[in-house]
Amino acid sequence: MKTPLHSFFGLPSNRENALKRFGFVFLLLACVCMMCPLSWAQSTQGTILGTVKDGSGASIANATVKLTGVDTGVVKTAQADSSGTYQFLNLNAGNYQVEITADGFNTQVQRNLSLSARQELRADAVLSVGTIAQEASVDAAAAGVIETDNPSIDATLSATAAPAR
Helix, strand or coil, X not given: CCCHHHHHHCCCCCHHHHHHHHHXXXXXXXXXXXXXHHHXXXXXXXXXXXXXXXXXXXXXXXXXXXXXXXXXXXXXXXXXXXXXXXXXXXXXXXXXXXXXXXXXECCEEEEEEEEXXXXXXXXXXEECECCCEEEEXXXXXXXXXXXXXXXXXXXXXXXXXXXXX
């Protein structure tokens, strides 16, 4: 016998109908759960990550990492954290190049990095100690006209450090 409460909520009036509804809901949930891994497999993106260290194995913090998509020309940059690690997330599958620079170190370029879908590709780097190139520049227009009649020196020269290339 159905009570008004059963009718209002659509509840079954007997135990057999309740078991049928439970079985249907269980079967529906099982199908949804089995399809979830299929949707994960459709991802076409991956990750490139790595650690930047010096020759002694010490981490290089704040190294600049430039990632270039060879196929697309897209350029992304990141800074290595205090432990020297960096990562580029959600990258489309394809070919990449990583260029790593840090003050006082030679630049390292890693080419022909092929990233597949759902792959974590490591591009670790060991940077060698570089030299700082010094460059002296003289701006003739700023120094004014050179006076050959007056032997006094009245100009300022400055030396600036340029990163090694």
